Amino acid sequence: MGSGAWLRLLLTLGALWGIGAREKVLGILGEATFLRIPRELRERTEECGEASWKKTIEEPLKKKFLLKISGGNYTEFEPERMRFHKEDFSLEILNTSRDDRRLYEYSVSKGPEEEVWQIQLEVFEPVSDPTIRILRRESSNGSCSLELRCSSERGDEVSYSWASRDNGTGTGGICAGSGGVLNLSYALRSAAFGCVCTASNPVSRRHAAFHSQQCGAEQWDVPKVRTELLVPLVALGVIVIIIIIIIVVIITFRATRSAKCDPDPSQVTPASATIYAQVQRVQKPKGTVPNATPLSCTTIYATATGPPAAPDGAPRSPAGSPTPRGCSPLSQEPTTVYASVTLPVA
Known part of the structure; x- marks a missing residue:
């Protein structure tokens, strides 16, 4: 039985059950997705000249036309989001979003009959590169026990699996496992080996490797710094160092200037x-001093004290020594x- 016969059988069964033949298409979030029809429907469209693309809005009650073909001409209802390819009657979703996860129909009309091809679109976000971290490390009696965790930051319906990287190390299936967590136990004297974690979903697959050396390397406990973040961190560090240097120079300059302007109080004697x-x-x-030295x-x-007090108790200035202007007479306090x-x- 040829493919055309199978298609007719599916369409017949779909007509009896009230639905058309259905296939499942996987779309990648943010990328283009193509909805294609079988070759038999393309030939039927060329013969009949009446066809349309529709999508289900509220299954199964409400549908919306995306494209109508009539007499060799076609009309697009969402040209900003959809692109029609008339050479094979396929429909391209330009930028696939989660809202595009719907049921699509392509129907060909010939008189009272209608043949329908249904496509169920599933949309997935691809997984990002996974990372491996050590959750637990124990070593005793010459053996090592590790608990590894593999995780991916992005992705829909992500699954994890483990396998050995090098089969010739003698470790056998020590790395075999499924799930995000892997428990290892091995002798320290054994040769170094590697385990590979695979993160996958229906539209993508990514890998990460772990190398065992003396019960694991310490660097696996610390998340790696992304390369795109390294340059901004270095620039920020340089700016902070420059600001600290400027503050130290300003404080030192002000302290030196203050020391020069303020004399030592212990070296200043009151003028009074x-x-x-x-x-x-x-x-x-000459001759008056017999023994000159x-x-x-x-x-x-x-x-020194001021002049003796006058009889009435008031201080008295020495004769012929007027008091200078602006200066007060000497007091009797010791000088x-x-x-x-x-x-x-x-």
């Missing part, structure tokens, strides 16, 4: 308390005088 004076004695005529400089430390006296020359 200390008098620095250099006194030079008047040189007497060599020229020397002697420092005298004395405590330290540092004087340097130069002795006369013999």
Whole structure:
């Protein structure tokens, strides 16, 4: 029995059961999906010239026309989302979304008869590259036990399986398993081996490998940094270092400037308390000093007070010594005088 006979049988059974022949098409999320019809229906369309593409909106009560063919001409009702290929009467969904997961029908009319081909579209997101992490690690008595987890961040209806990467290592089926978690137990003295995790769904398949060395490498516990994130992290680190350097320079500059502007209080003596004076004695005529001593400089430390008080108790200024303008007369409080006296020359 040829394919045409099988198609007619399916269409006949579908007419008896109230439905047309149905096939299942798998679409990938975000990619184009083609809905095609059998060769017999293409030939029937060329003979009859009346056909249409429809999709079910509310199964089974409501349907919407996507395309109508009449007398060699066609009309598209969703040209921004669908594209009709007249060479084989197929319909292309340009950007498949989850909302496109519906039942589609292609029907050919000839008089009172209608032949229907139904397509059930299923949409899946492909799986991303899986990663393997160590959940548990134990070593004792020369053996190692590991619990590995394989996971993929994206994907619909993802399933996981495990297998050995190298069959010649003598580990046999140690890596064989199904599911996202794999438990391993092996002797530390055995040769290194590799396990491969496969993440798959109906539209895609991805792999990840694990290499065992001395009960597992530590780097598998830490998620890998993505390459696209490495450059921004380095740039951020450089910016933070530059900001810290600028702050340190500003603080150091202000501290140095403050130290130069503020003198040490211990080195400042109040002007009202200390008098620095250099006194030079008047040189007497020669011969008046029998025993002249060599020229020397002697420092005298004395405590000076103001002039003696007047009889009425008020302070009295020395004769012939008027008080300078802007200066108050000397008080009777003790004042330290540092004087340097130069002795006369013999």
